[in-house]
Amino acid sequence: MGPPWDPANSRRGTHSRGPSNLRLVWVYPDLLSTYGDRGNLLVLERRARLRGIGVEPIQVNSDQPVPRQGDIYLLGGGEDLPQVLAARRLREDGGLAAAASRGSVVFAVCAGYQLLGAEFGGEEGQPVRGLEILDIRSGRGERRGVGEILADVDPELGVPTLTGFENHQGVTRVGPGAKPLARVSVGVGNGDGTEGAYAGRILGTYLHGPALVRNPGLADLLLSWAIGALPQLRPEQEAWTSRFREQRLAAVTG
Amino acid sequence: MSKLPLRARVATTLGGAAGRMSRLAGRGDGSVIGGVIGLRVEPGLLSLLAAGRQIVLVTGTNGKTTTTRLITSALSALGQDVASNAFGANMEAGLAAALGQAPDAPYGVLEVDEKYLPAVLQATKARVVTVLNLSRDQMDRAAEIWLVARRWRDAFEAAPDCRVVANADDPLIAWAASGAAQVTWVAAGQRWHEDSWCCPRCGSHLRRDDLGWRCGECDFSRPSARWILDGTSVIDSTGTMTELSLALPGRANRSNAVMALAVAEVFGVGSAQALQGMRSVTSVAGRYTQVERHGRHMRLLLAKNPAGWLEAFDVLDPAPVPVLLAVNAQIPDGRDTSWLWDVDYRVVRDRPVFVSGERGLDLAVRLEADGVAFELVDGVDDAVSRVSAGGTLDVIANYTAFQQIRTAVGRAA
Numbered sequence: 001m002g003p004p005w006d007p008a009n010s011r012r013g014t015h016s017r018g019p020s021n022l023r024l025v026w027v028y029p030d031l032l033s034t035y036g037d038r039g040n041l042l043v044l045e046r047r048a049r050l051r052g053i054g055v056e057p058i059q060v061n062s063d064q065p066v067p068r069q070g071d072i073y074l075l076g077g078g079e080d081l082p083q084v085l086a087a088r089r090l091r092e093d094g095g096l097a098a099a100a101s102r103g104s105v106v107f108a109v110c111a112g113y114q115l116l117g118a119e120f121g122g123e124e125g126q127p128v129r130g131l132e133i134l135d136i137r138s139g140r141g142e143r144r145g146v147g148e149i150l151a152d153v154d155p156e157l158g159v160p161t162l163t164g165f166e167n168h169q170g171v172t173r174v175g176p177g178a179k180p181l182a183r184v185s186v187g188v189g190n191g192d193g194t195e196g197a198y199a200g201r202i203l204g205t206y207l208h209g210p211a212l213v214r215n216p217g218l219a220d221l222l223l224s225w226a227i228g229a230l231p232q233l234r235p236e237q238e239a240w241t242s243r244f245r246e247q248r249l250a251a252v253t254g
Numbered sequence: 255m256s257k258l259p260l261r262a263r264v265a266t267t268l269g270g271a272a273g274r275m276s277r278l279a280g281r282g283d284g285s286v287i288g289g290v291i292g293l294r295v296e297p298g299l300l301s302l303l304a305a306g307r308q309i310v311l312v313t314g315t316n317g318k319t320t321t322t323r324l325i326t327s328a329l330s331a332l333g334q335d336v337a338s339n340a341f342g343a344n345m346e347a348g349l350a351a352a353l354g355q356a357p358d359a360p361y362g363v364l365e366v367d368e369k370y371l372p373a374v375l376q377a378t379k380a381r382v383v384t385v386l387n388l389s390r391d392q393m394d395r396a397a398e399i400w401l402v403a404r405r406w407r408d409a410f411e412a413a414p415d416c417r418v419v420a421n422a423d424d425p426l427i428a429w430a431a432s433g434a435a436q437v438t439w440v441a442a443g444q445r446w447h448e449d450s451w452c453c454p455r456c457g458s459h460l461r462r463d464d465l466g467w468r469c470g471e472c473d474f475s476r477p478s479a480r481w482i483l484d485g486t487s488v489i490d491s492t493g494t495m496t497e498l499s500l501a502l503p504g505r506a507n508r509s510n511a512v513m514a515l516a517v518a519e520v521f522g523v524g525s526a527q528a529l530q531g532m533r534s535v536t537s538v539a540g541r542y543t544q545v546e547r548h549g550r551h552m553r554l555l556l557a558k559n560p561a562g563w564l565e566a567f568d569v570l571d572p573a574p575v576p577v578l579l580a581v582n583a584q585i586p587d588g589r590d591t592s593w594l595w596d597v598d599y600r601v602v603r604d605r606p607v608f609v610s611g612e613r614g615l616d617l618a619v620r621l622e623a624d625g626v627a628f629e630l631v632d633g634v635d636d637a638v639s640r641v642s643a644g645g646t647l648d649v650i651a652n653y654t655a656f657q658q659i660r661t662a663v664g665r666a667a
Contacts, residue, residue: 244618
């Protein structure tokens with residue numbers, strides 16, 4: 001096998017990364033980490049390391065500046081008040097928006113997804129200004145969507161069916177500057193039959209918590225956005241993940 | 255009992271009969287059905303049953319059942335009957351059933367589901383409320399914990415005659431209890447910090463040091479405590495240090511015990527007397543029970559949420575004693591297993607690990623990510639068969655998985 005990954009394959013080139021380490025920045029776990037959000041960090045870390053890619057996980061709390069040199073930024077879910085606070089701090093800090101505009105990958109879940117957009121619903125349902133780095137607009141819906149979700153991903157992304165769990169009362173409209181990530185077959189998602197959104201290397205979803213655990217294809221998409229084409233993993237490295245994924249898909253489709 | 259209105263007497267009698275029938279029919283321990291029927295006949299039953307008694311309520315995410323048992327044992331020093339929902343039936347029906355079954359007991363020690371505390375406090379006019387801790391738990395069906403704390407705070411403000419015994423080391427608990435007119439602060443410790451990085455009052459990042467926690471922006475900080483858990487000892491308000499020497503294992507239970515001592519003090523029961531009763535508690539509703547199974551020793555530990563798993567790891571036997579981890583996701587467990595990723599499983603890398611439960615594959619993937627070697631097994635007996643004869647197996651399971659294992663090894667456990 002050749003080198004596990006070659007920087008020359010990288011589709012990015014806007015700024016240089018360290019010689020070997022992929023910088024995974026977990027943004028504000030003190031405010032946005034409600035449903036096992038650490039899982040996304042651990043899965044990206046594992047799938048990178050299995051391919052021989054070094055990883056430098058960076059955890060940034062809300063009283064610290066967000067570094068601008070990260071490769072992949074992760075935002076998790078959160079309750080209403082922490083979400084409002086996180087949006088305010090991230091706007092003031094400016095680091096995440098700067099990194100995104102320079103082509104870094106951003107993966108955001110649930111509350112984190114909503115706050116990337118123009119606005120979202122606060123703790124009393126009032127509109128709160130978001131980061132405006134993804135063309136979406138969210139508000140509070142009539143009822144809470146709680147349960148398993150299945151959604152078929154935009155074929156352009158080449159990612160298999162999404163499986164996950166959602167627990168939110170948000171409704172999101174995807175604007176012309178972004179595309180829905182997927183079409184819902186079971187569950188609620190954005191509330192209009194679509195689920196999540198993406199534009200460039202910014203991607204958000206209502207699949208909460210450890211969304212990448214059940215969706216290794218999505219994890220690999222994010223890794224490939226950051227570092228270029230990836231070698232396949234060996235089947236035995238995927239065995240538990242595949243069994244788990246099949247079980248969840250079967251449980252929902254019955 | 256004779257002071258109860260006729261309707262309440264009919265309600266408790268019917269309820270008691272139903273509880274007996276439920277036990278006879280083998281449908282459970284009969285601690286809820288009686289209350290359900292009683293409440294249907296007389297909705298104000300809980301108020302009527304609590305009237306004239308001194309009631310202690312116990313709530314929090316973890317440790318409710320054990321602390322309820324410890325307080326009940328401590329209050330046995332008073333030499334009078336104590337009504338209690340000892341089996342953890344902690345919603346209104348379970349509470350009504352517990353009080354109805356002990357109509358002459360002048361005291362009641364009742365564990366209460368977090369969500370129901372405000373209503374139960376209002377109905378029972380409790381003398382003491384014990385608030386242990388708050389952390390993420392079954393979030394697909396429970397309210398966000400900040401909202402729970404806010405409702406408690408409002409309930410305490412509306413109950414000026416009630417004394418709140420509160421864990422000062424848990425910021426969310428401290429914020430809720432600081433709404434009360436009378437508070438006994440207990441430094442009972444807090445191992446799980448993941449739900450309290452932010453100030454409950456203003457939302458800013460909390461700072462932590464050896465003295466506890468304080469907000470970096472507003473002036474909210476850890477209250478100074480009257481009772482302090484210090485390692486395996488308790489320091490009381492006079493500065494006297496006493497070794498707890500509990501039969502129950504682990505740091506979490508020492509924390510529960512110090513809370514119970516602070517409650518006992520309200521009723522004039524001193525530490526020495528209270529501890530006498532508390533030290534006799536060896537297992538609580540099946541938890542910490544040691545059982546023999548096919549010539550192996552088994553110990554059963556319940557862990558329902560990330561903070562609970564942390565506490566369960568704390569009482570595992572030293573490696574290389576193997577451990578069985580069992581996870582379900584039925585409605586009482588929460589249908590969402592995302593919380594598995596909030597638990598750090600690396601601590602069990604040093605021992606053989608078996609995995610079972612309806613959501614064993616969720617756990618398998620989780621353990622793989624933490625670099626923990628494991629074997630997927632088909633239920634508790636399969637795990638037992640993989641332990642050498644005469645050996646020991648620790649078991650950690652979440653709620654329905656725990657009940658299934660108890661059923662498999664015999665209810666006597």
